[in-house]
Amino acid sequence: MRTGTSGRGPLLLVAAVVVLGLIALHHDYRIPGPEINDRVLHKALVTYVADHWSEHWPVDPWYPSISGGFAMFAHYQHLSHLTAAAVSRAIPFAVEPGRVYAALGYLILAFLPAVIFV
Numbered sequence: 001m002r003t004g005t006s007g008r009g010p011l012l013l014v015a016a017v018v019v020l021g022l023i024a025l026h027h028d029y030r031i032p033g034p035e036i037n038d039r040v041l042h043k044a045l046v047t048y049v050a051d052h053w054s055e056h057w058p059v060d061p062w063y064p065s066i067s068g069g070f071a072m073f074a075h076y077q078h079l080s081h082l083t084a085a086a087v088s089r090a091i092p093f094a095v096e097p098g099r100v101y102a103a104l105g106y107l108i109l110a111f112l113p114a115v116i117f118v
Contacts, residue, residue: 014117021110029106042081043098045072050085050097058082080104 035043044065049058059082063072073081084101091100 010117014114017113018111021113025106025110029102042101045078045081046084046088046097046101049081050088053085053089058085 045063048063048065049061052058052061059078060071060073062069066072072078080101084104085097087104088095088097088100
């Protein structure tokens with residue numbers, strides 16, 4: 001039983017951690033780093049899906065840049081790439097799909113403490 005407390009303490013703590021995460025991760029999003037590890041592949045997949053969205057079903061495209069062609073999304077998780085491509089196409093001004101993918105990753109990492117709290 002609560003006596004005299006508003007119960008907002010944990011929510012304020014989580015909000016403070018989310019704001020701190022947004023501030024701490026801001027430079028990772030704003031300053032483009034070297035294209036290393038899987039970032040090159042993810043950026044290429046998002047760009048390919050966004051560019052060829054209206055040509056074929058985007059869930060299982062034939063990705064021609066790997067060994068003459070490969071059904072990449074049949075063997076690799078594709079929801080994040082499709083989401084970033086859809087958001088980049090829905091934005092009324094021109095945004096590079098790779099930047100949208102990076103921005104979504106930034107927001108997911110920053111809001112992770114709130115998701116765990118809930």
